[in-house]
Amino acid sequence: MIHLKFFGNGRTELSHNSIRNYMADMLIMSTAPAAISIYYYGWRAVLLIAISTVTAVVCEYISCKVTKKEVSLSDFSALFTGVIIALMLPASVPLWMPIVGSAFAILAAKLPFGSTAKTPFVPAAAGLAFLIICWPDAMFKFPAPGADVLAASDPMFVAETSLAGMLKTGNSLSPDWFNYFDVFVGMIPGAIGTTSMLVCAALALYLFIRYPDRWISSAGFVAVCAFCAVVFPRVMSGRKMSLVMELASGMLLFCAIFLITDPATQPATLISKLLYGMSAGALCMLIRYVGPYEDGSVFAILLINAVWPVVDPFIEKHLASSNKNKKKKEKPEKSKKLFQKKKKEAQINGTV
Numbered sequence: 020m021i022h023l024k025f026f027g028n029g030r031t032e033l034s035h036n037s038i039r040n041y042m043a044d045m046l047i048m049s050t051a052p053a054a055i056s057i058y059y060y061g062w063r064a065v066l067l068i069a070i071s072t073v074t075a076v077v078c079e080y081i082s083c084k085v086t087k088k089e090v091s092l093s094d095f096s097a098l099f100t101g102v103i104i105a106l107m108l109p110a111s112v113p114l115w116m117p118i119v120g121s122a123f124a125i126l127a128a129k130l131p132f133g134s135t136a137k138t139p140f141v142p143a144a145a146g147l148a149f150l151i152i153c154w155p156d157a158m159f160k161f162p163a164p165g166a167d168v169l170a171a172s173d174p175m176f177v178a179e180t181s182l183a184g185m186l187k188t189g190n191s192l193s194p195d196w197f198n199y200f201d202v203f204v205g206m207i208p209g210a211i212g213t214t215s216m217l218v219c220a221a222l223a224l225y226l227f228i229r230y231p232d233r234w235i236s237s238a239g240f241v242a243v244c245a246f247c248a249v250v251f252p253r254v255m256s257g258r259k260m261s262l263v264m265e266l267a268s269g270m271l272l273f274c275a276i277f278l279i280t281d282p283a284t285q286p287a288t289l290i291s292k293l294l295y296g297m298s299a300g301a302l303c304m305l306i307r308y309v310g311p312y313e314d315g316s317v318f319a320i321l322l323i324n325a326v327w328p329v330v331d332p333f334i335e336k337h338l339a340s341s342n343k344n345k346k347k348k349e350k351p352e353k354s355k356k357l358f359q360k361k362k363k364e365a366q367i368n369g370t371v
Contacts, residue, residue, distance in 0.1 A: 140324045183268040237275045
């Protein structure tokens with residue numbers, strides 16, 4: 020019988036300082052997509068980020084006080100959750116939606132399980148998934164970057180089709196350099212902080228330098244998504260355009276950098292981290308192909324969070340068994356080499 024432990028998938032001890040350092044790095048990284056969002060959407064982006072962040076911090080503080088738990092604001096996890104949820108929202112959503120998303124992330128997906136280190140699900144993914152399920156129309160209604168009217172409640176608001184929406188209906192961008200440039204810099208309709216491939220590439224490089232072990236999960240996630248985009252394209256404009264559109268659409272790259280690398284839900288060994296990311300990537304593309312929503316990145320993260328504590332012990336058991344068999348094979352070979360060495364030395368000394 021396998022004993023399941025959600026804490027770091029049952030194996031990784033996470034200290035307060037390690038979580039704090041990781042969240043601090045993630046917050047530093049989030050300044051880049053936040054800056055892009057403010058450039059394209061102005062004060063609307065500032066409001067969404069501020070409201071979401073304050074809600075997450077306040078919810079954690081009040082709930083910890085009410086339940087008489089130690090307030091864990093010093094690990095920056097609540098701050099990180101609020102910022103990430105805001106960056107995955109359209110600029111057009113009502114201002115109460117980041118409040119609901121952040122409150123659900125903290126009160127339902129984090130605090131019931133104890134500390135940050137013990138959460139079985141990525142809180143930001145849970146908060147956004149809750150918003151998508153409850154208000155899908157609002158969550159996939161995007162204004163054009165730099166539009167004069169950003170709020171969907173305004174009668175003058177004009178909704179644009181995102182890349183994920185185009186893929187869902189089988190439509191494609193024309194394969195010209197202007198479209199490639201727009202996709203590269205993020206000048207396309209989408210969530211306020213997730214559209215720029217340039218920013219995501221820079222963040223991936225920083226992640227590789229700072230956390231190469233966690234970067235393996237991100238690489239596995241993106242690699243499988245890229246493979247599916249090339250082998251199973253949803254557009255008729257070519258495999259290259261399919262690859263660009265799939266990777267640049269929705270929250271795929273953003274989730275690969277900020278959510279799949281969550282320290283509390285990641286496995287410990289490198290091979291498990293790689294398989295964890297690859298499995299999440301396969302789920303992400305499967306949900307995109309057959310799911311009801313144009314993007315299923317956060318649902319893939321939550322599903323792999325739920326499944327991996329069941330799968331991981333089997334992988335670890337197999338790896339341990341393989342290493343044990345390898346050592347058993349190595350022992351006779353070492354003994355044989357040692358015997359031959361001694362025999363040779365004896366022959367040289369004239370004792371044989």
